[in-house]
Amino acid sequence: MITFKYLITSALPYGSNIPHLGNIIGSVLPADVYSRFLKLDGKECKYVCGTDSNGTPIEVEATKHKVEPSEWVEKKHKEIKKLFDELNLDFDVYSRTDNKNHAEKTIEIYNKLKENGYIYRKDIEILYCPKCEKSLPDRYVKGKCPKCGAEGAKGDQCDECGKLFDSPKELIDYYCSSCKSRPKKKKSEHVFFKLSELEEEIKELLERKREKWPKTTIKITENLLKEGLRDKDISRNLKWGIEIPDKPGQVFYVWIDAPIGYISFSKEIGIEEWWKDEDTKLIQFMGKDNVPFHTVYFPAILKGTREGYVEPERVKSCEFLNYGGGQFSKSNKVGVFLDDAMELYPSDYWRYALIKMYPGKRDREFTWKEFRKMINHDLNDVVGNFVHRTLTFTEKFFESKVPEPDLMERDKEILKAIDETEKKLRDTLGQKMEFNKSIDMVIDLARKTNKYITDEEPWKNKERQKEVTYTSLQVTKALSIYLEPFIPETADKIKKFLGINPEKLEQAKERLEPGHKIKGYEPLFEKIRKKEADKYEEKFKEKNNEKEVEEMKKIPFDQFKELEIKTGKIKNVEKIEKSDNLYKITIDIGKEERTAVAGLKNYYSQEELKDKEVAVVTNLEPAKIMGVKSEAMVLAAVDNEKVSLLKTDKKMKPGTPVE
């Protein structure tokens, strides 16, 4: 019989900040539950993970805090590791991608790809910020969205209207997001990976795994393949990252090196060869946004080495857990983060609630109300109280010893339910990875037994005391085992109460011997009061607002002076074809006339605008918007619903400077 090796990975937490609840339930927690379950079932299983320590956001975050990226990552990595420890995530290795071992592995794989002809170079045009002295990835360029006119649209996509940009240069008045100055265009030679040549192999991979991967994973991958795979730019003009050996000054794109972390971390614990062992089952956990990297890019890279790496057996992706009507956001700090969480409640509270909320099928919302309900009702009332009453019976009726029963049909039914729960667990958790359902099965066992106790009334029916106590104790023991993958601290507590130390899933079927003495007990959980939950709801709402204020950046006066603002008189207004909101406006600014493209159509009619005297920025770099060259920018007060042009309150000559 083949003994499979189970290699569990979860998407690497990104080291720019502390993960939030969404990050936890998306990857590290389900992977932990799963690997704990496999280990409990006696499988050979390793869970590898680590901090993704490279890339721009970390560099940006470090700069913001005036430290070196290495220092920043060092700090965050330690914090994250400590928090994960508190959450009882049972990694076999939790490393990081900014160590030597990882860099070597990445370079080794890159060299293999190069040997096999999958690497080439090409010139591309990038944006470079002279002030920050660095090139800007799309997301770090901001500007006004040419479609909806929203300010602060990111270079890859406008958050307001969803418009996608091929290049951040499509933005009106684009600027560097960190220093607000105007980036310059620059040519740069980049390294490309011939992903297109591996398209067929990836398609074959998908076909092979069609039965095994979950539906969402398949869909996302199919979608990607439908559009056809394009070669991938794998280099970045950054300092912080793994330097490309034959391309000094450039580092690997983080998504190239990050998944390689799974391999390099495995190496650290001496199981690198699992990656080329056909008996290895690679099981990967991640949020849905990470799927392409695990079903397409990473497998393509591994295939490109021609070294027989294993394919992912299962790629479990999860939908998003949202907060306050939107997504949790690392960059905007919306929602509850792991450090907040661990300060407030015990690890098992979070583990339980998050698993229950596991967004397997659709996005879900984290609410404090629901959190409180889950803890108070499921954990406290059902599990906690069940264990407590069972142990009380044992103490009161039988001097803390397991009684010798004379089992009736009803008792046997409950005992049978213990064994059935194991089967259900294997199915819902082991096979189907339905996290929320699987923990429900376990809680149900306690629920069912609670009902049985109430029906049998052992406090009244003295002749039934033995059987009911015996049976409830067996259930309690089973719970201490079944709960372990989900809420290990609680499971351990119950084991201590009972004075046992089972380590395998099958042991749930072995009964506690009559005469066995229990060690003692205390309440397992404490309820969350309504006031408390309400307070936190308020608190984490406020947090948002603070953040917005923080984002307001001060600029030196000199920078302001660089802007040339003048009064101008609108001469002519034309609609721009195919545009929802744009006008082409001709403005008299004194010595000359300028053309401006402005998003005003939804707010002003052509007639209203004509002959208006307005404030105009006249020294912006011209930008082409919807095919029209815009050489000036009309200033206006902008709200979500209203837009009001700025104009002088006395009559001024067109072209008068504004200071």
Added chain:
RNA sequence: UGCGGGGUGGAGCAGUGGUAGCUCGUUGGGCUCAUAACCCAAAGGUCGCCAGUUCGAGUCUGGCCCCCGCUACCA
């Protein structure tokens, strides 16, 4: 724009052709061993809308309306 997911009693969800279910909440009752807990019962749904297939549809088909997500660096 394209793609995906979803719309089931007050809330959160399960349910892929055969009497509409679970947890919470509400109301009433039981019990009093236990952490004001536990147990029972009731009320509450024309399963988003329309048309079709079928002996029979929440479940299949077509159209429509809403919500949400993804669209290649937020799990």
